[in-house]
Structures are given as C-alpha cells and as structure tokens.
Amino acid sequence: MAKESTPADPASEQKPLVLVVDDEYGPRESIAFTLSAEFTVETADRAADAIARIRERPFAAVVMDIRMPEMDGVRALEEMRKHDRDVAVIMLTGYGTLLTAQQTMAAGASQYLRKPPDVNELIEAVRKQTAATRLRRHQAQIARDAVELNTALKREVEKTEPQVWQGRASVELVHDLNNPLTVVIGYATLLVEEARQIAVSDPERGRKLMEYAVVVERAAEYCHHLAENWRRTSKKLGDYEPIDVVEVIREVRQVIFFGNAAIQVGGAGSALVRGSKFELMRIFQNLFSNSLEAGAKRVEVAVTVFADGIELMVRDDGSGMDDDDVKRALRGGFTSKASGTGLGLSICRHLLGAHGATFELTSERGRGTTVRSRFPAAGA
Numbered sequence: 001m002a003k004e005s006t007p008a009d010p011a012s013e014q015k016p017l018v019l020v021v022d023d024e025y026g027p028r029e030s031i032a033f034t035l036s037a038e039f040t041v042e043t044a045d046r047a048a049d050a051i052a053r054i055r056e057r058p059f060a061a062v063v064m065d066i067r068m069p070e071m072d073g074v075r076a077l078e079e080m081r082k083h084d085r086d087v088a089v090i091m092l093t094g095y096g097t098l099l100t101a102q103q104t105m106a107a108g109a110s111q112y113l114r115k116p117p118d119v120n121e122l123i124e125a126v127r128k129q130t131a132a133t134r135l136r137r138h139q140a141q142i143a144r145d146a147v148e149l150n151t152a153l154k155r156e157v158e159k160t161e162p163q164v165w166q167g168r169a170s171v172e173l174v175h176d177l178n179n180p181l182t183v184v185i186g187y188a189t190l191l192v193e194e195a196r197q198i199a200v201s202d203p204e205r206g207r208k209l210m211e212y213a214v215v216v217e218r219a220a221e222y223c224h225h226l227a228e229n230w231r232r233t234s235k236k237l238g239d240y241e242p243i244d245v246v247e248v249i250r251e252v253r254q255v256i257f258f259g260n261a262a263i264q265v266g267g268a269g270s271a272l273v274r275g276s277k278f279e280l281m282r283i284f285q286n287l288f289s290n291s292l293e294a295g296a297k298r299v300e301v302a303v304t305v306f307a308d309g310i311e312l313m314v315r316d317d318g319s320g321m322d323d324d325d326v327k328r329a330l331r332g333g334f335t336s337k338a339s340g341t342g343l344g345l346s347i348c349r350h351l352l353g354a355h356g357a358t359f360e361l362t363s364e365r366g367r368g369t370t371v372r373s374r375f376p377a378a379g380a
Contacts, residue, residue, distance in 0.1 A: 015040040016060035016130040021050040021076070022092070023068045027116060031063060034119055035126060047076035054083050058137075060130035061088045063122075065115065066104065074104055081108050086136040088129030092117065180256055180285075183219040187212050218255045222281060240355075242272045242378045245280060245310060246303055252284040262296065263288055267303040271310045272378035275355045283351050286344040287314045287371055294318030296368065310375040321363040330361065 018039040022028035023046065032041045039060075044050040047068055053059070062080065066073035073091055080089065088110040104112065110129050113122060194209045246269060253263045273280075291299045296318035304311040321329060329345050348371070349359045356376045363369040 016134075017042070017057070018126060018130070019044060019050060019053055019059045019062045019064075021045075021047065021062065021064040021068070021073075023065070027065070027092075031117070031122065034122060035063075038123065039126060039130070047071035047073070047079075050076060051079050051083070054080050054087065058084065059087050060133045061090060061110075061126050063090045063092065063126065065092045067094065074107060077104055077107055077109055086133055086140060088133045090125055090129055180219045180222045183256060183258075184216055184223065187216045187219070191216065215255055218251070222255070222278060240274050240276055243275050243277050243280060245271050245273050245275075245312065245375070248277060248280045249284055249301055249303075252281050252288065256281075256285050257288060257292075260288075260292070262292065263299045263301065265301045265303075267301075268305045268310075271303050271305050271312075273310055273355065273357075273375040274378045275375075279351050279354070283348050284314075286348050290344050291316035291318050291369065294320070294369070307377070309377050312373045312375065313370065315368065315370040317368040320365045320368050322365045326361060326363050 016039050018035055018041050020028055020032050020035070020041060020043045022031070022043075025045070028043050028045065032043050035041050042053065042059075044053060047064075048071060050062065050064065054062075064073050064076060068076070071079075077089055077091070080087070089108070091104045091109045091112040092115040093112055094115050110132065111125055113125060117125075191209065191212050194205060194212065198205060198209060246265065249265055253259060253265065257263060288299060291314070294316065296316035299314065299316045302313045302315075304313075330349065345361065352359045352373050358372075358374045360372040361369070362372075
C-alpha cells in the first residue's frame with residue numbers, strides 16, 4: 001500500500017495539515033498540488049491508509065473521494081470519526097454519487113464538492129473547514145480544562161472546611177465565572193472568524209458581527225463585576241436599586257445560555273425588586289445551570305406580582321433529588337455531577353437572603369425540581 005506526500009518546505013510546519021484521499025493517481029496529485037501552496041498536504045490511495053494516518057496525527061482537514069475500492073468514502077468517514085471527531089472532512093462526488101454525498105453529510109461530513117472540483121472553490125472550502133477544525137479543537141480544549149479545574153476544586157472542597165469564607169468565596173467565584181467566560185471565549189472566536197470575512201463588505205455579516213459584539217460586551221461586564229466583587233473581599237452588599245427581575249431573567253437566558261429555548265419565561269411582563277442586577281444574574285445563572293445539567297428539557301420561570309411583593313418560581317423536568325440529597329445540596333459541597341462543586345444552590349440561597357427573599361426548594365427523584373422565592377416589593 002503506497003504512502004505518498006508532497007515535498008516539505010521550511011515553512012510547512014506553519015501550514016494547516018491536509019490529507020487527500022483518492023485511489024486515482026491523477027486527481028489525487030492534482031488536488032495535492034493545488035493545495036500545496038497554502039497547506040501541508042499528505043496523500044493516501046486507500047481508505048485504510050487514510051484511517052491509519054488519522055490515528056497517528058491530527059489533520060486540519062481531509063479531502064476524500066466517495067468511490068474507492070476495498071472501502072468507500074462513506075464507510076471510511078464512519079471509521080475516521082471514531083478516532084477524530086473534530087477533523088473536517090470534505091467529500092468529493094461524481095455526478096452519479098450526489099445522493100450518496102448528501103447522505104455523508106448526515107453521517108458527519110463537513111462539506112461535499114463535485115468532482116473534479118473548481119480550483120477556487122476547493123481552496124476556499126479547505127480554508128473554511130481547516131478554520132472550523134481549529135475552532136472545534138480550541139473549544140474542546142477549553143471544555144477539558146474547565147472539567148479538570150472543577151475536578152481539582154471539588155477535591156479541595158472535600159479536603160477543607162467549606163465554611164471558611166475566603167476559600168469558599170474563591171471556589172464560588174470560579175464557579176460563577178465559568179459559564180460567562182465560556183461565552184466570552186466562544187463569541188470572541190466567532191468575532192475573529194467573521195472579521196476575516198468582513199473584507200467582502202457583506203452587510204448581513206456585518207450585522208451579525210455587531211450582535212456578537214454586544215453579547216461579548218454584556219458577558220464581559222458580568223465577569224468584571226464578579227472579579228471586582230471578589231477583589232474587595234467584603235461581605236458588604238453592592239448598591240441596591242429598583243431592578244426589573246423579568247428583564248434580568250431574560251438577559252441571563254440570552255447572554256449566558258445563548259437564548260436556550262428550553263428556558264421559558266411566563267407570568268408578569270415586568271416586576272420590580274430592590275437589589276443588585278449582577279447578584280440577581282448569579283442567582284438565575286445557577287438555577288438554570290442546575291436544571292439543564294440535571295437533564296431538564298424544559299425550565300419554566302413564572303413571575304407573579306402582588307401588592308406586597310414578587311413571587312418567583314423556577315420549575316424543571318430534570319432528574320430531581322430525594323430528600324437526603326436536597327438537604328445535602330442546601331448545605332453546599334454536594335453534587336451529582338462529575339465536574340460540579342455543589343455550591344450552586346447554597347449561592348442562590350445566600351444571595352436571595354441578602355435580597356430579603358425567601359427560598360423554598362422541593363424536588364422528587366425522576367420528576368424534577370422546583371424553587372420558589374418571595375421578594376419584598378421594590379418600595380418596601
């Protein structure tokens with residue numbers, strides 16, 4: 001089985017690594033030559049050889065013919081995905097295999113091109129897909145780092161007394177910063193990718209860029225507040241003012257949870273309480289995160305306005321907890337998640353108490369969890 005590659009040049013290590021797979025020598029070498037000015041290219045004449053290469057090193061993209069002897073491109077794609085979920089795979093299809101190419105998209109292909117591909121279309125497709133691979137791998141690494149950090153924090157919480165305020169506050173800070181920081185990083189990466197394309201002066205893409213920028217700004221402002229709150233290391237509450245709690249809930253849903261449709265807000269369209277916007281955001285961030293991470297498909301938020309206060313209910317259809325787990329969760333340091341710190345509910349109870357609000361938690365294993373709170377009226 002032949003293994004071929006284009007000659008390496010001194011700058012090749014700086015170029016994205018691309019694998020071209022085709023049993024026909026002419027098309028294979030033609031594509032490799034076309035891409036070699038911008039990418040480091042390796043070639044394979046059989047699917048089995050390509051799969052072996054995928055096992056050995058990470059490629060930024062694979063350009064692969066659908067029709068090959070021994071193992072076709074569809075089967076090869078399935079095998080590649082077992083070893084590398086992130087690499088972009090571009091399928092090449094002749095006229096008679098268009099339906100098969102469309103089927104490969106459902107099986108995990110990133111894109112398909114007609115064979116022989118247009119030179120400019122091919123280069124642009126490989127540029128786009130190598131960038132997408134970089135983004136997926138970057139986000140996957142962020143996720144792995146977050147899991148490792150949370151695991152380490154959980155071990156520390158188990159070793160030390162969570163009642164020690166300084167240590168507990170440090171863990172709470174990291175816990176609360178995790179979601180908004182992920183948003184900042186994800187949208188910042190999208191901004192970079194969009195900026196590379198904006199040179200074509202596409203108005204619609206420019207509008208999208210502005211939307212991303214607004215979300216990044218809001219999430220960054222939230223992170224800044226949390227960091228400043230920790231820096232002061234004071235138990236003194238922030239300045240309280242009348243706040244529309246419904247508006248805060250909607251902002252958390254949009255900014256922290258990407259407008260997740262599972263979170264449904266109902267009841268009063270506006271409800272004023274006296275409090276700190278960012279502390280309220282921390283409450284709803286933790287409540288929604290707990291519900292979604294418990295497998296909830298629907299998180300219902302109901303806001304009711306009374307003459308003497310505001311009643312707020314957050315109810316989910318997640319996995320729920322039994323009575324013993326509820327007691328442990330309220331004490332803090334308990335979690336059913338491998339990467340959790342178990343501080344979310346205790347943070348919520350503390351902050352609600354600081355706002356003069358009640359906190360009531362009910363849960364049933366397999367039937368979900370409900371949190372009810374009653375805030376005093378804004379003028380009280």
